[in-house]
């Protein structure tokens with residue numbers, strides 16, 4: 001890797017137009033604390049993956065880079081500095097998100113894209129529908145308030161109407177989120193939020209909240225050891241179903257520590273924490289730490305964005321926004337999330353299928369892990385280059401002890417093996433519920449590139465209220481909003497940090513979403529039900545169109 005070339009004046013002021021030109025040429029330019037960073041040479045080495053950087057191109061990435069990195073990593077980013085910018089940087093929309101940029105000398109033609117995606121829930125709300133449903137009948141609504149049944153609409157008008165106009169009609173009234181509750185997106189307001197957020201970060205550091213509570217981890221270890229021992233004892237005793245439950249409970253609990261370690265939130269040493277994460281995820285759990293990091297890092301940066309966040313891309317089973325009806329292109333998977341007839345059927349029933357599907361969530365994670373390792377997505381250079389090899393060894397180890405020694409050798413009958421496998425995997429379902437709970441009911445709108453990082457995190461993430469003695473069950477994931485604001489704070493300090501964040505939210509007037517587990521679950525089921533209802537209406541509309549075309553054709 002060659003950082004920036006020798007003799008370059010790193011403090012040269014680079015104009016906005018010049019930066020636009022560099023990005024148009026395909027360079028990975030981002031801004032960190034007024035420094036212009038060119039990350040091209042670093043990309044193959046980056047432990048955070050390529051997409052994390054690509055989503056920051058053209059943007060001020062100061063807050064994302066600060067909270068996702070160690071101090072040393074942030075210092076390293078400075079070695080890729082090619083210049084500086086003056087004043088407050090106005091974000092471009094990154095190319096990966098559809099931003100368009102003019103090459104040098106290409107002054108006319110394409111407009112600078114700096115306002116962000118317009119295909120949001122918010123923009124959908126503002127467009128006026130042409131068609132609507134009156135009961136089960138598709139009608140054309142007139143501005144006068146009257147409506148005409150579909151059978152009276154001319155065939156030209158029907159064929160001219162596009163699919164999105166139906167989606168608009170259907171989703172017009174179903175938008176759940178009250179955006180007026182959030183601060184305005186003008187520069188002064190957002191800068192104020194950013195300023196207070198950074199001050200809060202300094203306070204968090206000063207109060208020692210980044211220091212890991214190792215005693216709390218000793219208690220965690222004792223719990224894991226107890227659960228794992230109970231799994232072995234009951235297995236030995238021939239109580240296979242009970243044994244499966246204890247193994248599942250061990251996995252369920254261990255995942256929380258893997259999550260902490262993946263965020264380098266235990267020792268804060270990249271290699272040690274990654275080693276802990278690989279031990280738990282691959283060797284003990286059979287899941288790929290690298291797969292999880294790759295998707296989770298992106299999730300932290302583009303939280304709840306239907307096109308970009310893999311954590312809400314669950315078609316054909318779930319759609320948390322009507323925008324999925326448009327068969328979106330996933331920039332994470334690099335494929336189209338097809339909203340086909342199977343998805344149409346599943347999404348209409350998604351609020352009933354939510355919990356049953358979650359029971360099988362862990363099986364999906366194996367598939368994702370193997371795909372990740374087979375594709376060789378881990379960085380091949382730099383500090384993370386050894387991950388893939390050790391993860392493949394971990395997978396072999398897991399299938400040896402779990403698949404061969406436990407399931408094949410220790411359990412005698414096919415039925416006992418089946419019930420052991422199902423129970424051990426299904427018992428981890430609360431974890432999947434917990435992960436989805438924090439985001440599924442929250443906003444999925446794209447409010448553009450001028451929304452600050454803290455506001456976006458708080459708009460897209462909810463916390464779960466629970467008594468302190470139950471913290472072990474939620475494993476820190478109940479403080480998801482706090483965690484999204486400061487992902488590397490050790491888990492056992494999140495409850496203390498919550499108080500500070502609540503005060504910050506009051507100060508900057510951003511609502512802090514906090515629900516009990518039951519209420520939060522109701523919110524999620526409600527959202528899934530609402531989108532499911534929209535899916536049913538869309539299906540009816542499409543059916544009506546097909547029937548009316550037949551009518552006109554004959």
Ligand code: HEM
Nearest residue numbers: 039042047048052053056064068069070073076077293297
């Ligand atoms: C040239 C610029 C960059 C450099 C030199 C850099 C360097 C590093 C390094 C050394 C690590 C290892 C963990 C650590 O020590 O903290 C890391 C991890 C990470 N980086 Fe960057 N980074 C850069 C840009 C970015 C950007 C723009 C983002 C997106 C916001 C990003 C997101 C991440 C994430 C999410 C991780 C965690 C990786 C993991 O899963 O362990 N990085 N980066």
